[in-house]
Amino acid sequence: MSGGGEWWQCPCPLESVPRVRVCDPKLLDFIREQRPIVITDSKLVESARHWDLEYMEKHMGDCKFTVYESKERVFMFSDEEKNLGNYKFTPTATKRSMTFQEFASEFREAMKSKDKFLYLQQGLNDTVGPTIVKDFVGFNWTWLTDVVKALNWGHLTTNMLFVSMPHLVTPCHYDEQENFFAQVRGTKRVILFHPDNFRCLYPYRYGHPCDRQSQVDFDNPDYERFPKFKDARGLEAILRPGDVLYIPRCWWHLVRSLDELSVSVNFWYMSPPAIAEDIRFPLTASQKVAMMRNIEQMLLTALGSAGEVSDFLRMLVSGRYDTDANHTFRQLEM
Numbered sequence: 196m197s198g199g200g201e202w203w204q205c206p207c208p209l210e211s212v213p214r215v216r217v218c219d220p221k222l223l224d225f226i227r228e229q230r231p232i233v234i235t236d237s238k239l240v241e242s243a244r245h246w247d248l249e250y251m252e253k254h255m256g257d258c259k260f261t262v263y264e265s266k267e268r269v270f271m272f273s274d275e276e277k278n279l280g281n282y283k284f285t286p287t288a289t290k291r292s293m294t295f296q297e298f299a300s301e302f303r304e305a306m307k308s309k310d311k312f313l314y315l316q317q318g319l320n321d322t323v324g325p326t327i328v329k330d331f332v333g334f335n336w337t338w339l340t341d342v343v344k345a346l347n348w349g350h351l352t353t354n355m356l357f358v359s360m361p362h363l364v365t366p367c368h369y370d371e372q373e374n375f376f377a378q379v380r381g382t383k384r385v386i387l388f389h390p391d392n393f394r395c396l397y398p399y400r401y402g403h404p405c406d407r408q409s410q411v412d413f414d415n416p417d418y419e420r421f422p423k424f425k426d427a428r429g430l431e432a433i434l435r436p437g438d439v440l441y442i443p444r445c446w447w448h449l450v451r452s453l454d455e456l457s458v459s460v461n462f463w464y465m466s467p468p469a470i471a472e473d474i475r476f477p478l479t480a481s482q483k484v485a486m487m488r489n490i491e492q493m494l495l496t497a498l499g500s501a502g503e504v505s506d507f508l509r510m511l512v513s514g515r516y517d518t519d520a521n522h523t524f525r526q527l528e529m
């Protein structure tokens with residue numbers, strides 16, 4: 196992927212994510228309909244507005260943070276523990292553990308030497324210093340709790356803290372939780388795709404360490420391998436301090452940090468519990484994604500290897516479901 200300060204050209208056509216004020220009566224409808232929006236003026240993370248490198252270095256305490264280090268600007272997420280299919284895969288980023296003070300000093304060093312890139316990504320917990328805890332308690336939980344209650348979402352699972360050098364990229368992927376993504380400092384550009392772009396974005400298989408990530412390199416798309424990527428249609432949002440982006444579950448997103456230092460905190464929530472009687476047919480695109488994952492998981496567990504799953508799916512589909520259904524009917528009617 197390209198780096199530097201130039202404006203990155205996304206290969207897909209993009210429209211803008213609507214910006215909606217916190218007091219707008221349509222806000223909850225957007226979220227209920229699972230449409231991404233940028234919520235403004237919520238003051239959700241206002242109490243963290245002074246979180247810069249110096250402040251965090253002083254107040255984060257001695258706890259350890261997960262920091263990814265890479266020679267490239269692209270930080271593809273991977274998890275070897277999820278490698279149930281025993282795929283051969285070498286991550287480009289190294290996962291390290293360090294205090295915030297160590298991170299801050301390596302950050303400054305790397306900004307000068309430009310020989311490596313660092314991205315801190317850590318779930319916030321109560322091991323951070325008391326001043327940060329106070330800022331965290333000062334988040335606008337009153338607003339958030341009311342919204343989450345009105346939406347009937349499940350519980351808050353994680354507040355991920357992202358501290359990034361300029362022009363780093365989290366490549367296109369989807370998560371399985373609802374996300375309020377709050378920009379604290381600096382600017383981020385987020386590209387989003389509706390879950391019905393699944394066939395255009397070619398996720399790695401379930402059981403691969405890069406599960407839920409697109410295989411398409413957005414800087415150099417291989418249209419021969421991934422021909423439907425041409426049909427992908429996205430949305431884009433520029434997030435500045437105070438903006439909160441709602442990323443609905445199973446929506447694809449690619450995130451680029453733009454300036455000196457970017458600090459973001461997300462709020463990952465479990466979706467409303469799926470009660471069998473409440474499931475409406477036909478399924479929504481995100482429910483289909485969830486169903487595909489369940490099927491892939493079941494097949495990998497039952498058949499034991501990625502190769503067996505491949506053979507099984509081919510046997511199921513070849514000459515049967517990969518042909519035009521009407522064509523088959525016409526032939527039968529003759």
Ligand SMILES: O=C(O)CCC(=O)C(=O)O
Pocket residue numbers: 355357364365370374376448450451459461
């Ligand atoms: O900010 C980033 O780099 C990634 C954020 C993200 O993927 C998320 O919050 O789900």
Ligand SMILES: [Fe+2]
Pocket residue numbers: 368369370448
């Ligand atoms: Fe994500």
